[in-house]
Amino acid sequence: MAVVVNPGLDRSEPPSSVLLPDQLPPARSFTSRPHPYTGTLRSLITTTTTTTMAPPRRRDDDNFLPEALTPPPSLARTPPVIDYCSGRVAAELSWPQTHRGHVAKQPCPPGTIGVATYTCVMGYWDPKGPDMSNCTSPWTNHFTQRMRSGETAAIVARELAEQTKTAVLRPGDVPSTVRAMAQLVELLDVQLRNLTPGGKDTAARSLNKLQKRERSCRFFIQAMVETVNNLLCERAQPAWKALSVMDQLRCATMLLDTVETAAFMLADNLLKTDTIQESTDNIRMSISAPPTHTHTHTLPLWKNTGF
Structure with missing residues (x-):
């Protein structure tokens, strides 16, 4: 503490800026007791006190972090x-502005029929792109109508193979x-019955019916193998890639199941032990009739005598 005495003041009367001892505020308690007042008038006293606040220290024992190190809540903003x-x-x-969570629908491009869809996901378009599977x-509708009318399955299958061979697949x-x-x-199964x-x-x-069954199955298998080859050629890859992964798996699984079913139908209708082979660029098929296979039980060569 610095004490400054101004000699130019009259000591008989204290200046107005100086408080008398009985006017001073009560002293604060300190660690050491202050000296008692002796009754002597002191001159003008100027006291300068500087207080410095130290930042709180980090304590690892109770995981205390100073408030200054914690980012304010205003900085942790959520995305708009x-x-x-x-x-x-x-x-x-052209897809219009669409509300999030909704599905936009548009007619398919020229040359195709159906409706295309595009999903708006949380304010952005589906990364998979538009759904053009429809x-x-x-x-395609022409063949559907022909099957509903009950035309011969083997003939329709042959025309389907020719169509997929030259058409641009969507x-x-x-x-x-x-x-x-x-x-x-x-349809072939119904017609074989x-x-x-x-x-x-x-x-x-x-015997004539059995021979027709075999010829129908052979003709049908040949057309089906060609159709499968057309669907798996390089020219058809853009159409496959435009489908979702789930649609691709679904189509591939159905394709294999259909070919397998047709192959078993042909094997069941072969009149003699034989091996039929069909080979293309993308598919190879070999069908063999089991040696124990026979159709003699279907021929009415005798009558039941009850024995």
């Missing part, structure tokens, strides 16, 4: 919520063609 997907052009179609060529043509092949197998020899058929007529 975008309510709409901006309009854009994708897959040859965009098909007009000829994304929806792949699943539509695979479904058509599965429906053709079911109509060629089953009956009890009233003669031996020659029964």
